[in-house]
Structure formats: structure tokens, C-alpha cells
Amino acid sequence: MIKGRTFRPLEARRERRIARRKTQIMNAAAILFSEKGYDGTTTKEIAATADMAEGTLYNYFSSKRDILLGIATEMNEALGGLLGNVEELKGREDIIDLVQRSFDLLVERLTFTRTVLMRVWIDDEVLREVVIEGVQRVSQQLQQFIAELITAGIFRPVDPALTARIIMGMFVTPMLPVLRGMDTLPTLEERQAIAEATVDLLLEGIRARPAPGV
Amino acid sequence: MIKGRTFRPLEARRERRIARRKTQIMNAAAILFSEKGYDGTTTKEIAATADMAEGTLYNYFSSKRDILLGIATEMNEALGGLLGNVEELKGREDIIDLVQRSFDLLVERLTFTRTVLMRVWIDDEVLREVVIEGVQRVSQQLQQFIAELITAGIFRPVDPALTARIIMGMFVTPMLPVLRGMDTLPTLEERQAIAEATVDLLLEGIRARPAPGV
Amino acid sequence: MIKGRTFRPLEARRERRIARRKTQIMNAAAILFSEKGYDGTTTKEIAATADMAEGTLYNYFSSKRDILLGIATEMNEALGGLLGNVEELKGREDIIDLVQRSFDLLVERLTFTRTVLMRVWIDDEVLREVVIEGVQRVSQQLQQFIAELITAGIFRPVDPALTARIIMGMFVTPMLPVLRGMDTLPTLEERQAIAEATVDLLLEGIRARPAPGV
Amino acid sequence: MIKGRTFRPLEARRERRIARRKTQIMNAAAILFSEKGYDGTTTKEIAATADMAEGTLYNYFSSKRDILLGIATEMNEALGGLLGNVEELKGREDIIDLVQRSFDLLVERLTFTRTVLMRVWIDDEVLREVVIEGVQRVSQQLQQFIAELITAGIFRPVDPALTARIIMGMFVTPMLPVLRGMDTLPTLEERQAIAEATVDLLLEGIRARPAPGV
DNA sequence: AATGAATGAGCATTCATTCAT
DNA sequence: CATGAATGAATGCTCATTCAT
Structure with missing residues (x-):
């Protein structure tokens, strides 16, 4: 340069x-x-x-309006750094770590997140900017990840698209009261606990298990 | 009267x-x-x-503003009819049925739902009206339901409050693209499939299982 | 109706x-x-x-802006009523009468005239509205009138287009100080005097001539 | 200095x-x-x-505003050089030449002319600067010139003030479409033709006359 | 002398609410 | 009750002018 x-x-x-x-x-x-x-x-x-x-x-x-789009773009770029290495997600600990980093991102940029989440609901351009280019990319990486683990016999055979959507909901929803300003910011320990509980709930449902009696 | x-x-x-x-x-x-x-x-x-x-x-x-509050109230009353009989939820089929009735409610009152979800994000009075009085009641019934099933040995011992929150996220999130107007309305069959997939994902994770080998 | x-x-x-x-x-x-x-x-x-x-x-x-265009349109319509019967203009008296009616129009709608004349200078839409549709029509009737009188041998053989333009200038210019607000409104007698002087200057020119027949 | x-x-x-x-x-x-x-x-x-x-x-x-006044002043000074020698105007050719030099001035400083003509309409200070000090001086020289030629028996006995005003109108008006940007700039030949036609119309009038001596 | 970021008064326009008919 | 014209405070945005660098 x-x-x-x-x-x-x-x-x-x-x-x-x-x-x-x-x-x-x-x-x-x-x-x-x-x-x-x-x-x-x-x-x-x-x-x-x-x-x-x-x-x-x-x-x-x-x-x-341009200020709003600037905020949405900034948020989107921050989101982009989150999932670069989806293929490295192998064990429970990796996933928990990813979830926690997501929480950290939301919490660090609390007002940006609140602003974008609010506006995406009616503003089509923000929708495109953030959802189509940001969330959808995350979603697709997630689907691919799920599909691979199904093939590897680690996950049960579920619908990858629907499951990806449900998973994203599982991880965002616990944060909603914080984002909305109803709850105070969770401490690091609390965030860790939430991440673990969520991942365990997810894994115990989605992970294929040896048939009982084996 | x-x-x-x-x-x-x-x-x-x-x-x-x-x-x-x-x-x-x-x-x-x-x-x-x-x-x-x-x-x-x-x-x-x-x-x-x-x-x-x-x-x-x-x-x-x-x-x-009063029109908006009227819409929120109406939505809230409709939500109230949903969970009157939580103690009757016993098997997988009951839960799937409940989930599906929730979907139906959101879809039937699509514009009301969209309006309320959008506005609850910044309007504190709508928040109180809908969330505190509506969602929170659902959440508490759900927590109680989870606690009872844990006691009964049917569910694993999870944190009821956090799990209730995650569960609500699981059920609302698949509908978000519809509510946002990005997806078309799902048919009855599609809604049924979504409900089943979601409940199965939930149950297989949350249900306690006999130790393998028994 | x-x-x-x-x-x-x-x-x-x-x-x-x-x-x-x-x-x-x-x-x-x-x-x-x-x-x-x-x-x-x-x-x-x-x-x-x-x-x-x-x-x-x-x-x-x-x-x-729409108010301005309304004023221009109104002015234009008033102008339209002025020249319906150009073929009836035969003698000096008819022409003086027409000129005087023009003066009256400008003076009656003094503020409208001032507004339109000012704005036509930079506003292309007002230009189209007023000049192309209004003044140009007057100009063409005038050219036709001149051409006919040349054919009839009453007028000298001049260029009709250029002459029409000059004539319009002769008649508007004496009114400019009034329109600009530098002079007070002329009385009816003054307007008559101006009209006669202008028409005579047009018809006879400024150069002294030996009396005909001498 | x-x-x-x-x-x-x-x-x-x-x-x-x-x-x-x-x-x-x-x-x-x-x-x-x-x-x-x-x-x-x-x-x-x-x-x-x-x-x-x-x-x-x-x-x-x-x-x-001061830039505008600078433009007006500059224009005014240029105008001043035009009529220094009014007493030398004797024949038709001299007048045509003067007219043509006026045209040249307008055309050379097209944007200055446009600017000043536009602004003089509402800005009283520009009005004073340009009209009172510039145009009025021209007008007075013109009136004096007319009065002298009347005395000399060369012009008919007309009202010098009103006639001066009409004459100025005759000369400016043919240029208006050019100044407004509706017509393209006239060539030297065209300007000459316009000048001659205008001066002849002024001197002889529009009415056909039997050839003198017939 | 040249710069261009900072300023804030001022503008055209919108819109929830009122009220005479 | 229904109407829709009238209201005027409030808004996003512009731009001539200033001034620290």
C-alpha cells in the first residue's frame, strides 16, 4: 500500500x-x-x-440513513471474522468456544447489535446488507458443517438447513433480554455457563449415539 | 355481564x-x-x-399509539389461550401439537405478530404489555413443566430457566424469515414437519435415557 | 357540465x-x-x-415550486385571451388598442408578471410553461400578421421573425421600470400616451420625412 | 496613483x-x-x-454577495466605454456600428450579462449599481442625442425620454433568447443583419411608403 | 496566503391531532 | 358519529462564514 x-x-x-x-x-x-x-x-x-x-x-x-448503514456494515464485518475456520470445529470445546466468542461480540457491540437487530426488521436494505451477506453466510457454513458431521456418523441424520436455523435461534435467544436491556450484562462466568448449557442441549440431541445395549 | x-x-x-x-x-x-x-x-x-x-x-x-397498544393487547390475549393446560402435556405428540398451534397463531395473525415483535424492541410499554405479562407467563409455565419432568426422571437435570429461554428461541426462530416477509407462508404440512423436527431435536437432547446396557 | x-x-x-x-x-x-x-x-x-x-x-x-408553477400557468392563461383575433387588427387604432390591453394585463397582475419574468430567467420549466407555450404563440400570430400586411403592401418587406421579436421588445420595455418597482403605476392616460407613441414609432419610424405630396 | x-x-x-x-x-x-x-x-x-x-x-x-457586486461593477465599467462619443453619431452607419458594438459586449461577457440581468430584478443594490449608474447614463446620452436630432430636423418631434426607453428595448430584446441560453450565439454576420434590421426599423418604421419623388 | 473542517441558523416539508360542520 | 381542512411543532438537511493549522 x-x-x-x-x-x-x-x-x-x-x-x-x-x-x-x-x-x-x-x-x-x-x-x-x-x-x-x-x-x-x-x-x-x-x-x-x-x-x-x-x-x-x-x-x-x-x-x-447512511449512519445507520455504516453501523450495519461495521457489524457485518465484525461478524465476518467469527467463522473463518469452521472446519476446525471438532469437539465440544471448540463449539463452546465459538459460541462464547459470538456472545462476546454481541455484548461488546451491544448498541450496534441492538440497532441492527431492530432495523433489520423493516428496512430492506439493512436486511440485505446484514442478513443476506452476513447471517446467510454463517448459516451456510453451519449447514455444511452439520452435513459433514452427519456423513462422518457423528450427528444424527437431520435436515441441515432447518437445523442450522434452529441452532442459530438457540444461541441468539438467551441473549435477547440482555440486548433488549431487560437484563444486565452477564459476567464472563455467566456467559460461559450459558454457552455450555446451550451446547450440551444441542449436542445431546443432535449427536448420533451407539444403539443402547452395544 | x-x-x-x-x-x-x-x-x-x-x-x-x-x-x-x-x-x-x-x-x-x-x-x-x-x-x-x-x-x-x-x-x-x-x-x-x-x-x-x-x-x-x-x-x-x-x-x-393507542392503536398500537390495542394490537399488542389483542396479541397477548390470543397468546394467553395457548398454554392453559400445561400439565396435560405428557408425550411427544402433545408437545408437537402445542408447537404447531403456536405456529398457527403466529401465522394467522401475521401482521399483528410482525407489528408487536418489531415494536417490543424499543417501546417499553409494549414490552411490559406483551413480554412481562404474556411471554413471561408462558416462560414460567414452561419452567414449571420442565422442573416437573426432571423430578419425574423424564428429563435430564438442566437449568429450567435457561432451558425455557432456549426452547422458546428454538421455536420462534424457524418462523422469523416468514414473519420478516422473506419466506412465503409454510403450508400445513411444512409447519408439521418443522414442529416435529424441532421437538425431536429438543427431546433427544433433554430426555433422560436409561443407561446403555440396561 | x-x-x-x-x-x-x-x-x-x-x-x-x-x-x-x-x-x-x-x-x-x-x-x-x-x-x-x-x-x-x-x-x-x-x-x-x-x-x-x-x-x-x-x-x-x-x-x-408548485405555487410558482401555478402562478406561471395562471399568467399564461391570461395571456392566451389577448390575441384571439389577430386578423381583425387593421388600422392604427386597433393596434393601439391591443397594446393598451397588454399594458393593462401586465399592470393588473403586476406581482404575477414580476414573478414570472424573474423566474423565467433561470427556471427551465417555467420557461417552457410560459415562453414556449405563451409568448411563442403570440410571436407566431404576430409574424403571420406582419407577413400578411407585407403581402397586402401595407408594410415594408421586413423579416417577420426578427421584426416580431423587436416589436415585442418595444412594447414590454417601456413597462420594465414599472414592473421592477422603480416607477409608479402609470395612469390610464399615461398608458394611452405610451401606447400611441410606441405604435407610431413602429409604424412611421423616427426619421423626419417631407410631408407626402409635397 | x-x-x-x-x-x-x-x-x-x-x-x-x-x-x-x-x-x-x-x-x-x-x-x-x-x-x-x-x-x-x-x-x-x-x-x-x-x-x-x-x-x-x-x-x-x-x-x-460581494462577488455579485463585483460582477455588476465590472459589467458597468464595460458599459461605460460604449457611449463616450455620442455626438459623433451622425449617419445610419454610425448607429448600426454602435448597435453592433453593444451586441458584441453582451455576447463577449455573456455570463456577466446573464448574471447581472437576472439579479437586477430583485436586488436593489445591484439595481442602483448597474441601472442607475450605468443604464441611466446611457439613457440620458440617448435622450440628448434624440433631442439634438429633433432640433436639427433630422428626427420627428417625439418624446425623447419615452423614445429612448423604447429604443433600448428594441436593441436588447433580439438578444434575449441568446442571453437566456435558448438560441446559440449569433455569428458576426447574423449580428450585423440584426443590427441593420433594427436600425432601419427604428429609422423608417414598418409602414410601406411610396418611394420619395414618385 | 491557502486550506477545508466546523459551525448552527435557517429552510421546506411532514404529520398527529383538533374541531367546526 | 363522521368528516377532512387546519394547525404548527418538529425534522433532516444545507450552506455562508469562520478560523485553527
Whole structure:
């Protein structure tokens, strides 16, 4: 990227400043969106929370909507880092670890998650951005993973597509009250306990077992 | 409610007319809310869809918000009829039947469900109305049911509260793409297949089993 | 238009009320536009001048721009009534009379004229609406009139198109200071004097000539 | 201005640079003003067209408005050079030549002309700057010229003030479609033809006459 | 002198609610 | 009861101007 004398530190600094500003705005917006909804949040409030003038928002985003899409994209990219190595998931511990990292992601970016989950429900573009490109990819990796383990005789012969969907539901739902702001953030230990309980519930149902009496 | 000579047919007819009007308005509003969101829907549109003048809405509801709460309440009452007889749930078939009736409820009142699920995310009053009074009651019945079956030695000893939450997630999530409008409505057969797959996944994991070799 | 029992007085009254409101708004807007320009006028001011709330404007016009187009259209229609009978223009008196009626039109609708003349300069849609459909029609009738009188030997052989353009300039220009608000409105006598001087200048030119027959 | 030992070449260079910058800005602004109107043009666009940063504009002009007044002034000064020698106008050829030089001026500074003509309509200061000081001076010279030729028996006895106004209209109007951007720029030959036709119409009128001496 | 990010007052437009008919 | 015109506060966004670098 940076070669020979085309290295321009001023430009790099500029880009960092822009990135910092965008983050500052998205953080402020996500807090408000997650508390009051997209339509219930005004640009005036976003600016005040981000500690800048209203017009400054528009130097970094072309519209209120663009801030929302920025949040969705950021969330999506974070999600992308989660499942790169699905083929390495072999034992119970690996799966628990993956689940826990998912929880961590949701919790770290709590307001982003809340915002995106809320908006995906009616905004078709956010739906495409996040679900089609993000969740669906996760889902397909999951289906492939399930299919392989069925072939290997480790899982019972279930419908991979439907099961993938159910599994994702199993893992997101325990977090819903937290995301909604009804429960307080779970501690690390609590998250671990939830992850283990969920994985065990899943495995004991889905794992093929030697016929009794063998 | 109406007894003896206080029976006044005129008044009853009046009440029925009022109820019919309210339903007409809530149906229209739910369609629009579920398509465009609460804030994205104008009272002018609701009136047009309900085939009446804008001002007429306010003879039956005190505000746009009141229409939303009416929808939430209605949904909640429908949910109440679902789990009256939790102690009768004994075998796999009973549970599958319950799950299927839940699916039917969501699908029948598709727009109501969509509206309420969307709005519960940020509106604290809807949250109280629906979740605290509706979902939580279901959840508690479910926990009690799980606890009893654990005591009876039919289920493994799991955490009833967490498991109840996971189970509800398992059952709602397969319906999400339908509720979101991404998938078409499943046929009766499809709903049955989903219900069976979900219950089997649940049972095979949660049911205690005789030790192998016995 | 109104036949048998399809006569609906209520609807007619409604239409009259709407027409009255639109006129009220266009009059207010034209005053402000002509004083401060289109962009220099706010909808708040228009509403205040028309003695109604800001939102009420939008029950009758879909945008500020639509008010402007309404004014242009109205002006255009008034212009249309001016030149129906160009073939009746025979002598000097007829022409003076036509010129005077033009002056009257401009003066009566002073603010409309000012508004349209100002806006036609940069707004292409107003240009089309007014010039292409209005002025151009007048111009063509004028060219035809000139051509006929040339054929009849009454006019010198001049270029009809160019001459029509020059003539229109001769008649509009004396009014410009009035339209611009620099001069006060001319009285009827003054308008008559201007009309006669202009027509004579057109017909005879400025150069002194020996009396015919001498 | 610069005499004796106060002559400072550095200062002169500085002034030339400032003058060049101001011209650069006014040219850019005039293009945009003439296309989109004063209010429709942003300082950001002016800066971009003039190939400099937005803030730089304010080193040379105190406001957007000041740029406009600069354009008006420049136009006015150019107009001043046109009529210095009105007493030399003697024959038809001289007048045609003057008319043609006017056309050339308008065409050369097309965007300046467009801008000023547009803005003079509502901006009182531009009106004063250009009309009162520029056009009115032309008009007075014209009136004096007419009055003298009447006295000399060369022109008919017409009202000099009104006639001056009409004449100016005759000469500007043929150019309006060009200024408005509806017609393409006329070639030199076309401009000459227009000038001749206009002057002849002015001198001789439109009415056919028996050839003198017949 | 040049820059361009920051500013915030000001704008056109929307829409839930009221109320005279 | 039903109507739909009137209301005006509130909104997202623009842009001339300033000023630290």
C-alpha cells in the first residue's frame, strides 16, 4: 500500500482522523438508535451525543440513513471474522468456544447489535446488507458443517438447513433480554455457563449415539 | 355481564359496532405497521386503508399509539389461550401439537405478530404489555413443566430457566424469515414437519435415557 | 357540465372553496416572490401573508415550486385571451388598442408578471410553461400578421421573425421600470400616451420625412 | 496613483496578483450564477470552479454577495466605454456600428450579462449599481442625442425620454433568447443583419411608403 | 496566503391531532 | 358519529462564514 516516495504521512493522518470521526458518530448514533429507535432519534441528538455540531455529521455521512448503514456494515464485518475456520470445529470445546466468542461480540457491540437487530426488521436494505451477506453466510457454513458431521456418523441424520436455523435461534435467544436491556450484562462466568448449557442441549440431541445395549 | 332487566339490546349492538370498528382499524394499522414500521406509517394511511376519515380514528382510539397498544393487547390475549393446560402435556405428540398451534397463531395473525415483535424492541410499554405479562407467563409455565419432568426422571437435570429461554428461541426462530416477509407462508404440512423436527431435536437432547446396557 | 341529477352543489361549493384558497395563496406568494425573489421567500412568510398556517399551503400545493408553477400557468392563461383575433387588427387604432390591453394585463397582475419574468430567467420549466407555450404563440400570430400586411403592401418587406421579436421588445420595455418597482403605476392616460407613441414609432419610424405630396 | 519614489514594483505585482485572483473568482461565479441563479449557487461550487479552497474566496471578497457586486461593477465599467462619443453619431452607419458594438459586449461577457440581468430584478443594490449608474447614463446620452436630432430636423418631434426607453428595448430584446441560453450565439454576420434590421426599423418604421419623388 | 473542517441558523416539508360542520 | 381542512411543532438537511493549522 505504501511504497517508496508515494508515502504521504499527511494523507494517512487525515484518513485516521476521518475514521475516528466516523466511529465517534456511529457510536453516538448506535446508543440513541438502540434506546429510542431509528425514527425516534433526531440528528440533533446524534450530534449532541457525539459532541459536535449538526452540520458536522454531514461531512462524514451523507444522511442519517447512511449512519445507520455504516453501523450495519461495521457489524457485518465484525461478524465476518467469527467463522473463518469452521472446519476446525471438532469437539465440544471448540463449539463452546465459538459460541462464547459470538456472545462476546454481541455484548461488546451491544448498541450496534441492538440497532441492527431492530432495523433489520423493516428496512430492506439493512436486511440485505446484514442478513443476506452476513447471517446467510454463517448459516451456510453451519449447514455444511452439520452435513459433514452427519456423513462422518457423528450427528444424527437431520435436515441441515432447518437445523442450522434452529441452532442459530438457540444461541441468539438467551441473549435477547440482555440486548433488549431487560437484563444486565452477564459476567464472563455467566456467559460461559450459558454457552455450555446451550451446547450440551444441542449436542445431546443432535449427536448420533451407539444403539443402547452395544 | 348483562343480566336481568338491565339487558339492553341497543347498547349491546352499539358495543358490537364499536368492537367491529376497532378491529377494522387495528387490522388496517397492523398491515401498515408490519410493512413500514410504526413511525413509517401515517394516520392518514391507516384511515385510508381502514376506509374511513382520519378524524374517525380518534373516535375509537385516543392516539396512534393507542392503536398500537390495542394490537399488542389483542396479541397477548390470543397468546394467553395457548398454554392453559400445561400439565396435560405428557408425550411427544402433545408437545408437537402445542408447537404447531403456536405456529398457527403466529401465522394467522401475521401482521399483528410482525407489528408487536418489531415494536417490543424499543417501546417499553409494549414490552411490559406483551413480554412481562404474556411471554413471561408462558416462560414460567414452561419452567414449571420442565422442573416437573426432571423430578419425574423424564428429563435430564438442566437449568429450567435457561432451558425455557432456549426452547422458546428454538421455536420462534424457524418462523422469523416468514414473519420478516422473506419466506412465503409454510403450508400445513411444512409447519408439521418443522414442529416435529424441532421437538425431536429438543427431546433427544433433554430426555433422560436409561443407561446403555440396561 | 352539470346535468340532471348528477348536479351536486356540495361538490361545487367545495371546488369553489379550493379555488379561492389557491388564489389566496398564489396572490400572497406572488407579492413576496416579486419583492424578494423565489429563493428569498420562505414558506413561512407565504403562509403568514396568506393568513394561514404553514401546513395549510400543502393542502393546496404540493410544494413551494408548485405555487410558482401555478402562478406561471395562471399568467399564461391570461395571456392566451389577448390575441384571439389577430386578423381583425387593421388600422392604427386597433393596434393601439391591443397594446393598451397588454399594458393593462401586465399592470393588473403586476406581482404575477414580476414573478414570472424573474423566474423565467433561470427556471427551465417555467420557461417552457410560459415562453414556449405563451409568448411563442403570440410571436407566431404576430409574424403571420406582419407577413400578411407585407403581402397586402401595407408594410415594408421586413423579416417577420426578427421584426416580431423587436416589436415585442418595444412594447414590454417601456413597462420594465414599472414592473421592477422603480416607477409608479402609470395612469390610464399615461398608458394611452405610451401606447400611441410606441405604435407610431413602429409604424412611421423616427426619421423626419417631407410631408407626402409635397 | 504611483509616482516618484513611492513606486514599488513588489506592491504592483501584488496588486496584479490580487486582480487576477478576483477575476478568476468572478468568472467562475458568473458561469454558475448565470446557469443556476445566485441563490442556486453555493460558495463551495464557486470555489471548486475557480479551483481553490472555499476559505480562499474570503481573502478576496468579503461575502458571496460581494462577488455579485463585483460582477455588476465590472459589467458597468464595460458599459461605460460604449457611449463616450455620442455626438459623433451622425449617419445610419454610425448607429448600426454602435448597435453592433453593444451586441458584441453582451455576447463577449455573456455570463456577466446573464448574471447581472437576472439579479437586477430583485436586488436593489445591484439595481442602483448597474441601472442607475450605468443604464441611466446611457439613457440620458440617448435622450440628448434624440433631442439634438429633433432640433436639427433630422428626427420627428417625439418624446425623447419615452423614445429612448423604447429604443433600448428594441436593441436588447433580439438578444434575449441568446442571453437566456435558448438560441446559440449569433455569428458576426447574423449580428450585423440584426443590427441593420433594427436600425432601419427604428429609422423608417414598418409602414410601406411610396418611394420619395414618385 | 491557502486550506477545508466546523459551525448552527435557517429552510421546506411532514404529520398527529383538533374541531367546526 | 363522521368528516377532512387546519394547525404548527418538529425534522433532516444545507450552506455562508469562520478560523485553527
